Amino acid sequence: xNEAEIALVPxxxxxxxxxxxxxxxxxxxxxxxxxxWDESEALELSRKSFSDxxxxxxxxEGHSIMNIVQVASGEDVGxxxxxxxxxxxxxxxxxxxxxxxxSRRRGYGSSALKSLERIAREKGATSLTxxxxxxxxxxVAMYDALGYRPLDMIMRKDL
Numbered sequence: 001x002n003e004a005e006i007a008l009v010p011x012x013x014x015x016x017x018x019x020x021x022x023x024x025x026x027x028x029x030x031x032x033x034x035x036x037w038d039e040s041e042a043l044e045l046s047r048k049s050f051s052d053x054x055x056x057x058x059x060x061e062g063h064s065i066m067n068i069v070q071v072a073s074g075e076d077v078g079x080x081x082x083x084x085x086x087x088x089x090x091x092x093x094x095x096x097x098x099x100x101x102x103s104r105r106r107g108y109g110s111s112a113l114k115s116l117e118r119i120a121r122e123k124g125a126t127s128l129t130x131x132x133x134x135x136x137x138x139x140v141a142m143y144d145a146l147g148y149r150p151l152d153m154i155m156r157k158d159l
Contacts, residue, residue, distance in 0.1 A: 077103035
């Protein structure tokens with residue numbers, strides 16, 4: 001898949017609302033699955049996390065939330081959320097990348113990240129950083145293939 005086959009397009013307000021509601025639920029599930037949050041509080045904690053990160057929604061300064069669009073068909077195949085200058089990580093930070101189920105395993109995620117690398121370099125960034133849940137093996141493999149490397153790791157054993 002050639003990176004020219006996708007475009008990163010600012011998400012619409014309606015698209016953002018749909019994305020946000022779905023991701024609040026998904027993030028809560030992922031945090032429970034990872035053992036970080038109790039199921040009884042996960043949805044509330046997820047809503048707070050997104051509210052803290054995006055206080056002005058898609059208009060939050062320094063953040064871009066974009067649809068990943070397959071150029072030839074115009075089909076929306078996913079969403080990419082990036083913070084251009086994250087102070088904590090001293091990097092351009094990828095908060096989220098989603099390829100919709102029916103579009104996975106076609107190279108769209110890799111193409112989107114390669115396009116993001118080019119844009120970030122043009123903006124003066126020297127690195128991209130992201131978080132991945134360890135149980136998401138396909139994503140871990142993709143990031144590894146693209147040259148991402150682990151910075152640290154938290155390990156846990158349930159008793």
